[in-house]
Structure formats: structure tokens, C-alpha cells
Amino acid sequence: MTTAQQIIADALDEIQVSEAEASISDFEAQSAKRELNRMMLSLPVKTGFTEVESLSETLSVKTNAEDFIKKNLAVRLASSYNRPVPATLAQAAAQTRRDLMRDYVKLRPLSYPTT
Numbered sequence: 001m002t003t004a005q006q007i008i009a010d011a012l013d014e015i016q017v018s019e020a021e022a023s024i025s026d027f028e029a030q031s032a033k034r035e036l037n038r039m040m041l042s043l044p045v046k047t048g049f050t051e052v053e054s055l056s057e058t059l060s061v062k063t064n065a066e067d068f069i070k071k072n073l074a075v076r077l078a079s080s081y082n083r084p085v086p087a088t089l090a091q092a093a094a095q096t097r098r099d100l101m102r103d104y105v106k107l108r109p110l111s112y113p114t115t
Contacts, residue, residue, distance in 0.1 A: 001058040001063075002058065002059055003055065003056055003057060004033055004054070004055050004059060005029065005055040005056060007059065007066065007070055008024065008029055008032040008033065008036065008055070008073070009024060010070045010074075011032065011069075011070050011071075011077060012028070012032070014071065015074050015077060015078045015081060015083045015085070015086075015089070016083065017081050029055055030055075031080070032073070032077060033052055033055060035073065035076055035077060035080075036052060036069070036073055037051050037052055039076055040061075040069065045101065045105055047061050047062070047065045047104060048060050048061050048062065049065075065103075067099075068096040068099070071089065071092050071093040072093045072096065072097065074089060074093070075093045
């Protein structure tokens with residue numbers, strides 16, 4: 001399973017904010033953690049996500065939701081760092097959102113009353 005710190009580092013890598021050899025500052029990590037919590041708690045579907053208290057905490061989502069979190073968190077954080085969102089990232093974020101909705105939203109046939 002993946003920790004919140006790993007997801008945040010991956011998201012910042014997506015928008016080319018952090019470098020492999022440079023660590024993320026505590027301020028950046030805490031800010032990204034708050035944005036992660038806001039993003040996931042505002043989703044219209046239940047993914048099993050619970051609010052992250054510590055950066056070392058393991059995320060309580062299935063692995064198929066981790067890519068969604070990484071890509072969409074990167075898009076949300078880009079403006080904080082005055083970074084443009086690359087078109088490939090925007091497309092990937094949209095695709096992972098569609099995939100997440102497909103995986104977590106189940107449409108069932110509607111049964112009509114007999115009247």
C-alpha cells in the first residue's frame with residue numbers, strides 16, 4: 001500500500017515541482033495533505049478513503065484509486081506552484097476520474113411499480 005507522502009511526492013513530480021534528490025519541505029507536504037483530504041472527501045463516491053492525519057499514514061483506498069489521486073492532486077496543486085498543467089496530465093486526470101466513477105458507481109436497472 002502507498003503512504004500519503006509517496007502520493008504527494010508523485011503528484012509534485014507530475015507537475016515537475018520536486019526533484020528526485022530534493023526532499024519536499026514540511027510546509028509543502030502539509031499543504032498538499034490538506035488538499036488531498038479536501039479532494040477525496042468531496043468526491044461524490046465512497047472510495048473507502050479516510051482523512052489522512054499523518055504523512056506516513058497508508059491510504060485506505062484500493063490501488064485502482066491511487067492513480068486517480070496522484071493525477072488529480074497534481075492538477076489541483078499546479079496553480080499553487082504557478083505551474084501549467086500539461087495537456088497529457090489533464091487528459092490522464094480526466095481519464096482516471098472516468099475510470100474511478102466506472103469502478104465505484106454501479107447502475108442497476110430500475111424496477112417500475114406494477115400500477
